[in-house]
Amino acid sequence: MKHPLKVGFLQTQPVFGDIENNLKQVEQRLRGMDADLVVLPELFTTGYQFRNQKEARDLAEPIPDGPTTRALMKLSADLNMHIVAGLAEVEGDTVYNSAVLTGPEGYVGKYRKAHIFDTEKNIFAAGNLPLPVFDIGKARVGIMICFDWRFPETARTLTLKGADVIAHPSNLVLLTCPQSMITRCLENRVFAVTADRVGSESRIEGETLRFIGQSQVVDPDGQVLVRASEENEEDHVVEINLADARNKSINPHNDLIADRREDLYRI
Numbered sequence: 118m119k120h121p122l123k124v125g126f127l128q129t130q131p132v133f134g135d136i137e138n139n140l141k142q143v144e145q146r147l148r149g150m151d152a153d154l155v156v157l158p159e160l161f162t163t164g165y166q167f168r169n170q171k172e173a174r175d176l177a178e179p180i181p182d183g184p185t186t187r188a189l190m191k192l193s194a195d196l197n198m199h200i201v202a203g204l205a206e207v208e209g210d211t212v213y214n215s216a217v218l219t220g221p222e223g224y225v226g227k228y229r230k231a232h233i234f235d236t237e238k239n240i241f242a243a244g245n246l247p248l249p250v251f252d253i254g255k256a257r258v259g260i261m262i263c264f265d266w267r268f269p270e271t272a273r274t275l276t277l278k279g280a281d282v283i284a285h286p287s288n289l290v291l292l293t294c295p296q297s298m299i300t301r302c303l304e305n306r307v308f309a310v311t312a313d314r315v316g317s318e319s320r321i322e323g324e325t326l327r328f329i330g331q332s333q334v335v336d337p338d339g340q341v342l343v344r345a346s347e348e349n350e351e352d353h354v355v356e357i358n359l360a361d362a363r364n365k366s367i368n369p370h371n372d373l374i375a376d377r378r379e380d381l382y383r384i
């Protein structure tokens with residue numbers, strides 16, 4: 118049984134703080150894509166290197182009642198496309214590093230990055246929502262954000278919750294993620310769509326961040342179906358077969374999930 122799904126990503130180079138143009142460019146690029154599910158990078162409208170929490174709060178927006186989510190909802194409706202996008206979210210005085218999922222039917226849900234990386238801890242509160250899997254009809258989509266990949270429990274939990282494909286908005290600065298996601302997909306037999314940015318930011322004295330690009334789609338056998346360059350803005354769509362993720366058997370005698378020894382996984 119085949120369950121085809123066209124998945125893709127936009128690899129972007131946002132201008133810090135220029136929300137309107139960053140969003141406008143992404144809108145134009147999305148309107149040129151034919152896909153069921155497209156993943157955008159982490160913090161895709163603002164950029165990454167906030168100087169302080171106030172700056173982040175001023176650039177952040179509510180989800181789903183903010184302008185970016187509304188724009189993504191319209192794009193999803195116009196293009197019959199599900200979109201996962203990373204953006205800075207404000208709720209009261211708290212700022213989260215979040216991701217939103219929109220579809221043709223409108224707002225589907227959101228997630229707040231659970232594992233906050235390095236100096237992000239000065240800006241964002243740790244996520245207080247469950248690790249999410251959304252059933253979008255054609256697929257079950259899990260979401261994690263960037264540094265969440267470093268904790269194997271994240272992808273494993275999304276898998277055990279039924280994710281076929283993990284949407285992974287990112288702003289990668291360490292080189293290890295792209296190759297490591299091969300293992301995340303292999304050990305869980307899931308697809309992963311990592312959408313990263315390119316370019317660099319040096320808004321903080323003595324801290325220049327270079328983003329590594331290499332957005333990619335990896336399949337349940339750990340095959341890299343497409344990987345973008347390290348420095349160009351790129352858009353890619355590939356057709357995947359979700360049946361490959363729903364089949365957890367490795368051979369006639371081993372099933373990746375059924376063979377788990379939860380009786381031994383106790384500390």
Ligand SMILES: NC(=O)CCCC(N)=O
Binds near residue numbers: 264265290291
């Ligand atoms: N924005 C991030 O969470 C970066 C995490 C470190 C990495 N994997 O590059």
